[in-house]
Amino acid sequence: MAFSMGSGGARGRRGRALPPTLSEMNIVPLVDVVLVLLIIFMITAQAMEFGLEIEVPKVKNSTPSVKELPVLSISRRGDMKLNDQPLANIALIGPEVLRRFGPNAKEVYIRCDKNATVDLFAQAAEACGRAGLKVNFVTKSD
Secondary structure (H helix, E strand, O other): OOOOOOOOOOOOOOOEEOOOOOOOOOOOHHHHHHHHHHHHHHHHHHHHOOOOOOOOOOOOOOOOEEEEOEEEEEEOOOEEEEEEEOOOOOOHHHHHHHHHHHHOEEEEEEEEEEOOOOOHHHHHHHHHOOOOEEEEOOOOOO
């Protein structure tokens, strides 16, 4: 962009008159950019306001108990342990809990790695349910 302060009449090398230089600023590209930004802002603001409404489950801190509770741990690879003792078959969870903790055992706590598949947790919970045991899921609070 060139700006000219004087009035036109510049001459070239051969003496011909050149057109006067443009003395106004071109704001068309600026307006284009502002309009595009305005449209993007309007779309994203509406998406933020009307996004998915999800209520995240809340956990509360509990005091540790003195008695030993049946805790089934499931690793990322699918290895299972019942209170740090390996468990070979998922179908044996119910009978093994009743054998180790007696007939008064009414519930099982399942600790599952966050990267394990949901299928492992579902199978373990179903096997505990068939044995008449209540399933509790262990979480970690911040």
